[in-house]
Amino acid sequence: xxxxxxxxxHLVMGMTNKKSLKCEQHLGHNAMYWYKQSAKxxxxxxxxxxxxxxxxxxSVPSRFSPECPNSSHLFLHLHTLQPEDSxxxxxxxxxxxxxxxxxxxxxxRLTVL
Amino acid sequence: GENVEQHPSxxxxxxxxxxVIKCTYSDSASNYFPWYKQxxxxxxxxxxxxxxxxxxxxxxxxxxxxxxTAKHFSLHITETQPEDSxxxxxxxSIQAGTALIFGKGTTLxxxx
Numbered sequence: 030x031x032x033x034x035x036x037x038x039h040l041v042m043g044m045t046n047k048k049s050l051k052c053e054q055h056l057g058h059n060a061m062y063w064y065k066q067s068a069k070x071x072x073x074x075x076x077x078x079x080x081x082x083x084x085x086x087x088s089v090p091s092r093f094s095p096e097c098p099n100s101s102h103l104f105l106h107l108h109t110l111q112p113e114d115s116x117x118x119x120x121x122x123x124x125x126x127x128x129x130x131x132x133x134x135x136x137x138r139l140t141v142l
Numbered sequence: 143g144e145n146v147e148q149h150p151s152x153x154x155x156x157x158x159x160x161x162v163i164k165c166t167y168s169d170s171a172s173n174y175f176p177w178y179k180q181x182x183x184x185x186x187x188x189x190x191x192x193x194x195x196x197x198x199x200x201x202x203x204x205x206x207x208x209x210x211t212a213k214h215f216s217l218h219i220t221e222t223q224p225e226d227s228x229x230x231x232x233x234x235s236i237q238a239g240t241a242l243i244f245g246k247g248t249t250l251x252x253x254x
Contacts, residue, residue, distance in 0.1 A: 070246075071246055071247045074243065074244075085241055119185065133185040135184075
């Protein structure tokens with residue numbers, strides 16, 4: 030698949046579970062992002078990575094832990110989440126942070142029970 | 143940090159009418175202003191963007207204008223069609239390469 034892919038597409042987890050979201054981009058981009066999309070705060074920026082280094086953490090609770098092993102892969106590790114964390118989690122990538130078009134993945138629909 | 147305000151939150155028009163969505167930003171250093179369209183159940187996709195050295199840009203039925211003095215920019219859609227129905231997001235980026243900050247979106251409904 031080309032562009033930005035995300036797995037899984039849907040995830041249901043209990044508050045005590047640990048799970049991970051995966052994002053992969055096939056565009057040769059240098060920057061990758063995690064966004065949370067909910068009815069209350071559409072497209073809320075969570076984390077930014079440039080050349081594998083985290084450059085922004087938008088006051089995200091520590092129960093969300095990002096990991097960027099290389100410029101093509103981005104993970105979001107989840108543990109002890111709350112029901113209010115239920116949302117669509119979107120990954121995106123771009124050539125240069127804030128300067129070029131961001132390409133979004135299809136998202137992971139997360140439900141926390 | 144940067145803050146982007148977007149209005150209106152919902153907009154309903156008749157097919158063939160024009161639609162205008164407005165955004166304001168807070169940081170005068172912002173220099174890149176894209177607009178994204180998100181159809182129901184799909185990912186956001188870029189439809190048009192403008193940089194601070196340009197006042198207006200047009201692509202067929204879509205145009206964006208930028209007023210740097212007033213720190214606002216607008217999306218104009220002419221001759222709207224039902225397939226234009228979607229959520230539209232404006233965004234701005236702060237100079238020095240931070241991420242895009244998005245507005246809260248406008249739900250556009252075009253009725254035939």
